[in-house]
Amino acid sequence: MSASGSILRPAALVVLMALAVGACAKKQPPIARPTPPPPAETTTPAERPAPPPQPVDTPPIVPSEPTLAVEDLDSRSLDELNRESPFQPVLFAFDSYEVDAAGQTVLNQNAELMRKYPTWVLTIEGHCDERGTAEYNLALGERRALAARNYLVTLGIPAERLRTVSYGKEFPFDPAQNEEAYAKNRRAHFVITSK
Amino acid sequence: MRRRVPVLAAVLLLPMTWLTISAERSAERPGPQTPPSQTPPPAQQPAQQPSEFELVISGEPGSPPRIAVPDFIAGAGGDRDMARTIGQVLWDDLAFEREFYMIPRDTYASIPAARSITDVPLDRWRELGADAVVIGSVRQAGAGVTVQVRVFNARTGQSAFGKEYSGSAGNPRLFAHTIADELHQQQRGLRGVARTRLAFSSDRDGQRLAGAFANRQLKEIYIADYDGANQRRITVTKALNLFPVWSADGRAIAFTSYRRGAPDVFISNIYQGTLENPARGTERVHNWLAAWSPDGRRLAFTSNRDGNAELYVMNRDGSGLRRLTNHPAIDTTPTWSPGGTELAFTSDRTGSPQIYVVSADGGAARRISIDSYADRPTWSPAPFNEIAYAARTGRGYDIKIYDVAGGERRQITFSEGSNESPAFAPNGRHLAFMSTRSGRSQIYTIARDGRDLRQVTRTGNNFTPDWSK
Structure with a gap:
């Protein structure tokens, strides 16, 4: 992770590190030893409930601090926001990671929204339809997420505000096995990681 | 926020008892009709020479030996179910390698059981019609079990194999697996796979993410005996866990996990319950799809650390990191040649995913697949020199095998569902793979000639198998 990103977004970093610590095993590499504490105020996709009976040490979900509602969207929880997602996904052709004209339009709108909420940090998830193989799709999803990220960076969005992760075909948005579902599942999906 | 001390043992500590069974050389108490047997050198090939007839069971000329394996005898304190299980599992293990004609067990009813x-x-x-019959007995004292086994030449009455094993009662199947492996070695000079295991990822626990992504199904890593028995989970991360691969010594599994949010390579030492993180992924540096070198000392894997999916090699502890490919296209899914001198991998450098081979020192890659889409190469162990992979054939995929020396390709599945993610057994005679032919994604094994399909998993959906070495 970039140093400037860490400086700009200490709260986000702490959240991630808190998650990392919670999820780590006994034998832990130095990198995951976090600096301590301000309160974790958000949930992220990596967060899970602590489910018995396994002795899983999951991080606590600390409710958001009440913040002054300068904007309507900002007053809502990340879960609420991400459930409806104010950011539109970029859709891709089969086995392609090229951002087409429609995708560029979507990214221009997403860039606008990011400028409106300049503290938000996004994770761009790369997703694939189920027709590719699980192995290759992980790299393809990565390409899709990076393509969306790179386009946003050319629009002036700081790279530090954009993370990427590929889920390959692991998390389809529509599990149906038809062209309509496949088209929905080939996407760069935007998740607000911290506000 | 209070400081979290990680209390999670990353993997379930596996019981050791079922590994500690030791095979002892039989006391060889020969009865009057059983002359002392000798054990031939382990590497001995199936012998046709008359001088070895006493030890090696042979069939009619041109036919495999016909062998019967009735239930073992439940001796003093011996459990009848255990005796039956050992007989059945031994029969299955011997049938798996197709070195013998196994006389079906349902034809034994008329023959009085050995006392x-x-x-x-x-x-x-x-x-x-038996050329040989395998007779065994089971004695039990407390948690300890002693199993004796003899293989009798049905024509001469001579004992061709005789051993005694003692171990815990916890896993009677392991007695059968051990006997099968030793019989294959002694009779056919063959390394059997009865004691090998499979690893795969599974969604059977139905775990999902929380919050805005409650529809996202997670996967954990499971292991099982080669025949599907003793399935157990080895990760408890409540995360997406994918692509498990066995270390050469069978004591560790490397896999790709999203436990910290982004994909990274972890090594789980399954008998110690410890976890290593050699590729040291971060929020930006992602690592996935690890492949052990045949000597178990290095891992190849895919990483985005230089901005684009490339292949890297590192030592097991993460040191000695070195980049193997350098191409603007995707390079992923590595597998090592048996000698560790080359790797096969998947690249879309010509526009679609295809299989390539590159020297372990890097350099130019040569393409070996000619399909519309090909992925998950997996190089066979010696003495075979083959690369199996999944190739698109119509709507789904089928398993194809490329003969590296001869350049020929053959296909071993034929569009029953989609067939993906092949992995060779350590003797190269079988493959495990994922198929959707039953409607869900399940693990199957198949012989390298495409025969003897066996379903290994039946619960949930199961993916990306790997066969222990």
């Missing part, structure tokens, strides 16, 4: 290991009605077995 002891030295009181066997061999004439009756001979009437059934």
Whole structure:
């Protein structure tokens, strides 16, 4: 992770590190030893409930601090926001990671929204339809997420505000096995990681 | 926020008892009709020479030996179910390698059961057409079990194999697997796979993410005996866990996990419950799809650390990191050649995913697949020199095998569902793979000639198998 990103977004970093610590095993590499504490105020996709009976040490979900509602969207929880997602996904052709004209339009709108909420940090998830193989799709999803990220960076969005992760075909948005579902599942999906 | 001390043992500590069974050389208490047997050198090939007839069971000329394996005898304190299980599992193990013609067990009913290991009605077995019959007994004292086994030449009455094993009662199947592996070695000079295991990822626990992504199904890593018995989970991360691969010594599994949010390579030492993180992924540096070198000292894997999916090699502890490919296209899914001098991998450098081979020192790659889409190469162990992979054939995929020396390709599945993610057994005679032919994604094994399909998993959906070495 970039140093400037860490400086700009200490709260986000702490959240991630808190998650990392919670999820780590006994034998832990130095990198995951976090600096301590301000309160974790958000949930992220990596967060899970602590489910018995396994002795899983999951991080606590600390409710958001009440913040002054300068904007309507900002007053809502990340879960609420991400459930409806104010950011539109970029859709891709089969086995392609090229951002087409429609995708560029979507990214221009997403860039606008990011400028409106300049503290938000996004994770761009790369997703694939189920027709590719699980192995290759992980790299393809990565390409899709990076393509969306790179386009946003050319629009002036700081790279530090954009993370990427590929889920390959692991998390389809529509599990149906038809062209309509496949088209929905080939996407760069935007998740607000911290506000 | 209070400081979290990680209390999670990353993997379930596996019981050790079922590994500690030791095979002892039989005390060889020969009865009157059983002359002392000798054990031939392990590497001995199946012998056709008359001088070895005493030890090696042979069939009619041109036919494999016909072998019967009735239930073992439940001796003092011996459990009848255990005795039956060992007989059945041994029969299955021997059938798996197809070195013998296994006489079906449902034809044994008319033959009186052996009362002891030295009181066997061999004439009756001979009437059934048996060249040999495997007779065993099970004695139990507390948690300890002693299993004796003899293989009798049904024509001569001589004992071709005789051993005694003691171990815990916890896993009777392991007695059968051990006997099968030793019999294959002694009789056919073959390394059997009865004691090998499979690893795969599974969604059977139905775990999902929380919050805005409650529809996202997670996966954990499971292991099982090669025949699907003893399935157990080895990760408890409540995360997406993918692509498990066995270390050379069978004591560790490397896999790709999203436990910290982004994909990274972890090594789980499954008998210690410890976890290593050699590729040291971060929020930006992602690592996935690890592949052990044949000597177990290095891992190849895919990483985005230089901005684009490339292949890297590192030592097991993460040191000695070195980049193997350098191409603007995707390079992923590595597998090592048996000698560790080359790797096969998947690249879309010509526009679609295809299989390539590159020297372990890097350099130019040569393409070996000619399909519309090909992925998950997996190089066979020696003495075979083959690369299996999944190739698109119509709507789904089928398993194809490329002969590296000869350049020929053959196909071993034929569009029953989609067939993906092949992995070779350590003797190169079988493959495990994922198929959707039953409607869900399940693990199957198949012989390298495409015969003997066996379903290994039946619960949930199961993916990306790997076979222990």
